[in-house]
Amino acid sequence: MAITGGARGIGAATAAAFARQGAQVAIGDLDAEVAAATAAEIGPNATAFVVDVTDRASVDAFVAGVQERLGGIDVYVNNAGIMPTGPFLEESDELAAHQIAINISGVLFGMKAVLPSMVARGGGHIVNVASGAGKMGFPGGVTYCATKHAVVGMTEAARAEFRGSGIAFHIVMPAIVRTELTSGMPDGRAVRSILPEQVADAIVDAVASGRFDVYVPREMGVLARTSPLLPRVVRDGILKVTGADRSMLDMDQAARLAYQQRIGQAQPAAARPEIEA
Numbered sequence: 001m002a003i004t005g006g007a008r009g010i011g012a013a014t015a016a017a018f019a020r021q022g023a024q025v026a027i028g029d030l031d032a033e034v035a036a037a038t039a040a041e042i043g044p045n046a047t048a049f050v051v052d053v054t055d056r057a058s059v060d061a062f063v064a065g066v067q068e069r070l071g072g073i074d075v076y077v078n079n080a081g082i083m084p085t086g087p088f089l090e091e092s093d094e095l096a097a098h099q100i101a102i103n104i105s106g107v108l109f110g111m112k113a114v115l116p117s118m119v120a121r122g123g124g125h126i127v128n129v130a131s132g133a134g135k136m137g138f139p140g141g142v143t144y145c146a147t148k149h150a151v152v153g154m155t156e157a158a159r160a161e162f163r164g165s166g167i168a169f170h171i172v173m174p175a176i177v178r179t180e181l182t183s184g185m186p187d188g189r190a191v192r193s194i195l196p197e198q199v200a201d202a203i204v205d206a207v208a209s210g211r212f213d214v215y216v217p218r219e220m221g222v223l224a225r226t227s228p229l230l231p232r233v234v235r236d237g238i239l240k241v242t243g244a245d246r247s248m249l250d251m252d253q254a255a256r257l258a259y260q261q262r263i264g265q266a267q268p269a270a271a272r273p274e275i276e277a
């Protein structure tokens with residue numbers, strides 16, 4: 001199996017879970033050092049690759065490199081993603097474009113790169129990591145929600161287009177997962193935060209069972225399926241009562257700074273004169 005964004009968080013946990021099942025895993029990530037350390041920690045079943053999912057040539061080279069090394073890809077997980085948060089009107093167009101390139105184009109490029117070999121073989125699994133934000137909308141995450149709705153939409157469409165090809169598609173919609181991506185985020189009042197290992201187990205399970213909709217935790221699925229049936233005023237009330245209307249706005253910015261620097265939402269300390277002074 002091959003996974004993008006596999007150096008940390010959900011990606012690292014998923015690579016480890018597949019390796020425990022005996023799979024050879026290819027960890028693709030922008031961050032070569034962390035990817036290598038993660039692969040070393042997982043053991044001899046894991047190999048690290050450098051990939052930038054925003055660059056089609058880089059994704060093609062990743063897929064070709066993994067195929068050469070592992071002799072084929074039966075499971076490809078489009079997991080790399082970033083989540084800048086904050087008021088929509090304060091978001092720079094550059095950051096929005098960067099997010100769209102990773103969260104949307106990265107997944108499209110991954111599918112385009114790996115599907116031809118799966119079609120030729122008549123089988124395989126494409127796992128696209130979206131989010132609960134792919135089914136609902138949260139203040140402070142306008143662009144993020146747009147990208148995750150796009151991942152849901154493209155996976156629905158690809159599943160329909162490739163029906164009969166033997167290829168299974170899976171769309172993963174986690175709630176709040178304790179990784180660097182959610183650092184500084186207050187815990188939801190209704191949907192409890194979960195560990196990356198729980199998402200990893202759900203992905204392994206979905207690939208084994210062929211399940212398309214993968215909500216983690218499962219009760220998120222009940223919320224996502226029933227809320228579109230409710231009147232708007234009730235849906236707004238649920239967002240408010242659960243605290244989900246503020247969770248992407250009321251983040252602890254100090255706790256989030258390292259993450260923001262990593263994804264380019266904040267400048268690294270050395271580039272910020274007020275911190276140097």
Ligand SMILES: NC(=O)c1ccc[n+]([C@@H]2O[C@H](COP(=O)([O-])OP(=O)(O)OC[C@H]3O[C@@H](n4cnc5c(N)ncnc54)[C@H](O)[C@@H]3O)[C@@H](O)[C@H]2O)c1
Nearest residue numbers: 005007008009010030052053079080081131176177179181
């Ligand atoms: N953490 C959550 O609460 C949560 C909830 C729902 C969905 N998700 C989704 O799960 C996925 C993984 O999130 P996470 O929480 O593990 O985040 P994370 O920040 O812990 O890990 C993401 C990894 O992606 C890599 N990456 C970033 N840009 C890349 C690029 N251009 N090319 C290749 N790799 C790149 C990073 O280096 C990092 O190792 C994302 O798509 C995210 O949107 C996360």
